[in-house]
Amino acid sequence: MEERLDQVEGFKKKVPFSQRISHFFSGLYEIQQFIFRFFKEMFTPPYEFKEIVRQCYHIGYRSLAIITLTGFITGIVFTKQSRPSLSEFGATSWLPSLISIAVIRALAPLITALIAAGKIGSNIGAELGSMKVSEQIDAMEVSGTNPFKYLVVTRVLASTCMLPILMLYAAIIGLMGSYLNVHQNEQTSFISFIHDAFVKISFLDVFASVIKSTVYGFTIGVTGCFLGYRASQGTVGVGKAANSTVVISMFLIFIEEMIIVQIVNAMR
């Protein structure tokens, strides 16, 4: 049994701590090189407009159903959960502004990003991973096409552009869900709800959320492409790439959320 375990990768030998640190920093260096290459290729002709539009359709339009559902439910649930606390102070009229602040400042960007990390990120990681291990990326390269530009630049650009749009859509749908609940309980008119909802929202709130979503979209695209593009070890590698994309993207999204909130609060 011991002999057989020795043959399994990972059981062979424990990787020393120093080597792990070294792998971590070499990984960071590779990501940095990958991002530099992305910006270099993005501005170098020929441009892949057709493929960017196709990716925008896949990433944006094909995510609408799930974004609609989650945005709508989030709006309803958050309104329902907030009502008891506000009604204790007789402040249920503050519900629209409370919900709009929560949805626009935090919930819509975060929920959209987390769903995108799961749906779009894993898809990019798995797709590029399987292309890598089945030599399709090499085939593209030897047929005179730049696979980095065709596969990576287009996907990263599409996810970066589509996430803010999906976020705004999720925010609107979330507010619609909230309105339905508010209307059912407080008989508030739509005009009045919208007025109350937006009276506390500033340009900075919307702008910061759009910037946040742009950063999240870039993060998801780069993570998926980076991990997919360097996948190895056959189908195991493809699964790893898809799984790691989701985990790492979500982790990075929360870190970025924390940093951006600090910056925006300082600007307020």
Next chain:
Amino acid sequence: MDPVISIRDLSKSFLDNQVLRGVNLELYAGENLVILGRSGSGKSVLIKIVAGLLKPDQGEVKVLGQHIADLNTKDLQTLRQQIGFSFQGSALYDGMSVRENLEFPLVRNQRNLSRKQVTEAVRQVLSDVGLLQTIDQMPSELSGGQKKRIGIARTLILHPEIMLYDEPTGGIDPITCVELNHLINKVQKQYNTSAIIITHDLTCARMTGNRVGMLLDGKISKLGGFEEIFQTNDERIRGFYNYNFIHQP
């Protein structure tokens, strides 16, 4: 006659594993050169270096008179239009139909072609590999042998001067193997290609190779006609022949 591919003292290693140790090789216009060798001997690495997919540690590779190492990305892409690479696993694009797989290299490299010309070229090359009926099928609907043929057709659509075949008969039944060997010979004559064929299938080597070489210990041990290279006292070469044809150690 100048060789179309010239390889000098080529070495390549992956971490501690040195797979190529000073390979010297020349491919002349119009010939099919078969490289035999065991799995993991570095055969595929050799042609991936020729195609510029891998960088050598040492040595020189000249393709159609150009040093691969000296080329920038753009020049390398231009040169690659003259090199057709048939991958071991066919490497057809999963998300594209057969038609789109074949159109892809053509429309990206020859942007001035009309829609009609592209369609004609696709139909012509598919008919050359005998698979015109699969034009609207997806790769997942094709058999292993059909995928190999479509993979070859995809490279032929750019009319390359050089073909690199990586295990063209790997994982295919014997009858389809023979058909593929005939196709390789047909490509050589009809498209005037020079080819390096990487294989461990001696039937393929015998049917397709004008010259045959054996990759042993990271070097090309011997080059010559099929019968010629097996007339040797080297047990490793004789053993390779015996295992393939006689099945005895």
